[in-house]
Amino acid sequence: MRALLQLAAYADQLTDARIDPTDEVHLVLGTGETTSHRLADLLPVFRKRRTRLVEVLDTHVADDAPVTWDDGRYLACGKLRSCPDCAEAAAQARDVLLVGGVYGVQRSKLSEAGISTIDALATAEEPPDGMAAARFENLRAQARLQLGLDDGDGSVALDHLPDGVEPDGPDARLRWQLTATEAIDRLPPPSAGDVFFDFEGDPLWEEARLPGDDQARAMGLDYLFGWVERPGPGDATPPFHGLWADDLAGERAALVEFVDYLNARRQTYPDLHVYHYAAYEKTHLLSIAARHGVYEDEVDQLLRDGVLVDLYAVVRSCLRISNRSKSIKKLEPLYMQDDPAREGVTSATASVTEYAEYAKLAAEGAERAVELKQRILDYNEYDCRSTLRLLQWLRGARASVSVSVVEAGSAGAAVGSENARADAFTGPRGPSTSGRNTSARAFSLPTTFAADSPSEGGVAGSGGEIGARAGGVAGAVPVAGAAPLAGAVGGSAGHGEESARASARREGRERRLALAAEISARAGENRGERSLEVQALALLGAAVGYYQREDKPFWQEHYARLELPLDEWPGRRSTFHVERSTVLRDWEVVGRDRLPSREIELVGRMLDGSRVDGSDLGVGNTVHVLYDQPVPAVVGELEARAVRGEHSGGVIQEVREPGERDDVPRGRDVVVLRERLSGERSRTSRRPSLSHRSADPHATRRSGR
Structure with missing residues (x-):
């Protein structure tokens, strides 16, 4: 713009x-x-x-007077992390934006209720209109922890105090509190083969132009793959490995070597996991494999097997600290203050700056390049070691604290709150009384319904819910003549046929990879040296596997929605967040259908702020319907690492005009969704999906080719 x-x-x-x-x-x-x-x-x-x-x-x-913070005549970006001016002004005004988890939407609602400062939020008693009570309680508890009004479960003295911070004041200590234990309890058991991984990358790096090559230069380079292994009994420090790349060929070689290392190590330690902090490592493993057209299936297999474990997702869902940020650098005072390597390169941004200087000196042949390279390697080793010690600290904190609180801001939230942690069109949790409003308020739905057992001959569904903790209505409605539920959602039938299909897919994939590799070897890497005939051959090689590559981004986004909190979802343009649901027709077999279905009226919004009209979620479109835990039987078992479940049996029946309805907030859409149990869960459909918190569906859809 x-x-x-x-x-x-x-x-x-x-x-x-x-x-x-x-x-x-x-x-x-x-x-x-x-x-x-x-x-x-x-x-x-x-x-x-x-x-x-x-x-x-x-x-x-x-105006002779200086501009003040929150002057209604002017706009401020409010991005405290990236805007020093806003950060300084907000701190002076004690603005509620100082509270971790408070952003523009929450700030507006709090301000309308007269809560404009962190101090006012810490002492407030009632949530503002439009904000779920659980969400308000979380923000208030965060404010109290930041101000030192609550001690939390423990604290440590900060070794580096910011300017102006009193050594005896509340900001001189980092307080922490476990708000839930489920995420820590779900962590894999420790394995002697565990790996702790961290990338270093430069998004502004540019590829050198080859002679005769008039193509656009590639940008961005992950120049260091670094990891430490879990230390053995005789290891004083965790063994560190670093793969350095000065160009794209080096990046490709580093990916191949790293994946080969992991696969070989998994032969010795089948239960190993690769721990990292935040989504960068997983995202860039995928993007590097796609960029170079190498080991794409191997990286996909690592993800399918649940080998990568994101500790940020654990921290986000169970830990509260007295800092508005949960970056790993803000957590390190809890467990890294005794590490002698805390000096040197202190941030990822500083690492990128040092790498740019290193690249310049290396090109000039300067001796100082070697020193800078070692500093970056030391910084990366420190980060890997920090990830290892964070995992150890989380387990220790879990052992020392007894928590029975249900997560208020669970990563699985998909429906209801003003923060709309929904995935997309997400379906109901279980059947409820027809026509009854079932907006949920807490994660209190039972995991088992009366009709969950196939011997009951019934079907389990769910009431409505969206965003916050929902408490909807859950139950079961027996359906005469209905097939056993296990069979309805895929059951155990067809394993031989599925294996044959999988074998055929694998053989086809191997043929494509072999053909692409042969063409790549013949065409070479330097586009400027190719004849027209060789360039045509290279284009043909690039087309091999085109449809599989085109499908991958959709499925990567789809599985990300099963793991990530709503505010980090990809594919927001085709995702509908449900805020309230009403069952119009309960589960029953209709007409000539063989399996039960139901219809629900959903009130909500598109995650990208657009309207349903004109989006991918049109009438007649099939959608993926996402559920938070506990999931109904229609979903089946969750995928590895998934915090919510999904099924692909949703069809949008109608998009209704809200008109003057008093029960539909301004800017919201009304959609009628038909949920149908499927005899075979879709494995190849390219559909949008709906996601919701415990009881309502959300949906998201992908456009066709």
């Missing part, structure tokens, strides 16, 4: 100089692609923005 406004400004200046600009303006992107845009669309936007800027400047000049 900024670049387009800049072009519009140029055109406006040309117009003022009585020089007619062209009808279109053009941008040359970093990829080398050129995009064209109608100037008639851009100039009105630019002139409106310019008028607003002039108004702001005139107001500043006319």
Whole structure:
């Protein structure tokens, strides 16, 4: 947008100089692609923005007093992590944004209730309108912990105090509190083969242009794959391994060596896991494999087997600290203060800066490049060791604290709260009385329903729920003539046929990989040296496996939605978050159907802020329906690492006009969803999906090819 406004400004200046600009303006992107845009669309936007800027400047000049925080005449970005000006102003005003977990939406609702500072939130007694009680309690507890009004479960003195912090004040200690134990309890048992992994990458790195190559240069390089192994009885420190890459060929080789290492190590330690912090490692393993067209299936298999374990997901769902951030650097005072390597490169940003300097010195042949490289390796080793010790600390904290609290901000939340932790169109948890409003308020739905057993001949479903902790209505409605539920959701039938299909897919994949590898070897890497015939062959090789590659992003997003909290979901454009549901028709076999279905009216919103009308979630579209735990029998067993379940038996029947309905908040959509039990759970469908917290569905959909 900024670049387009800049072009519009140029055109406006040309117009003022009585020089007619062209009808279109053009941008040359970093990829080398050129995009064209109608100037008639851009100039009105630019002139409106310019008028607003002039108004702001005139107001500043006319007002002698300095601008104050939260002045209604001006907008502030409110991004305290990335904007020093907002961070300083918010701290001086004691703004409620200082509280971890409070962002723009929550701040607006709190402000409307007269809660504008961290101190006011810490002492508030009632949640504001539109905010779930559980969400409010979490934010208030966070504020109290940050202010030192609650001691939490423990604390440590900070070894590096920020300027202005009193040594005896509440900010001189880092307090912590476990809010739940489920995420820690679900961690895999320790294995002697466990690995603790961390990438270092430079997103601004550019590939050197080869002679005769006029293609756009690749950008971004993961220059260091680093990991430590779990130390053995005789190891004073965890053994560290680092694979360095100075170019894309090195990055490719590092990926191959790392995956080969893991697969070989899994032969010795089948129960090993690879621990990391945040999604970067998993995301970049996938992207590097896709970039180089190598080991894509092997990386997918690691993910399918649940080998990678993200400790950030554990921390996010069970740990509260007296800092608004939960980056690993903010956690390290809890367990790394005795590590002598805490000095040196202190952040990922600093590491990128040092790498850029290293690359420049290495190209010049300077001796100092070796020193900088070692510093980056030391920093990476420290980060890997920090991940190991974080896992140890979490287990120790769990052993020392007894917690029976149900997570209020669970990563599995998908329905109901103002924070809408839904995945997309997510379906109900179990049958409820027809026509009864079942919006949920807590994770209190039972995991077993009367009709869960096939011998009962019934079907289990769920009531509605969205976003916050829901407490909907759960039960079972026997359905005459219904097939046993186990069979309805896939049961155990067809294993031989499935194995034959899997074998055929594997053989086809191996043929494609062999063909692509042969073509790549013949075509070579240097595009500038290829003849037209060889370039045509290379294009053919790139087309091998096209449809499989096209499918991968959808399925990667789909499985990410089963793991991640709602605010981190990919594919938000095709995801509907359910905030309230009403059962219109309960589970029953209709007409000539062989299996039960039901219809539910869902009130909610698209996660990207758009409207259902015109989105991928149109009438007649099939969708994936996501559920938080406890999941109904229609979902079956959860995938490895999944915190919510899903089925693909949802169909959008109707998109209703909210009109003047008092029960539909402004800006919300009304959708009628038909949920149907399926005789075979879809394995190949490319569908959107719905997701919801305990009782309501959310849906998300993927557009067709």
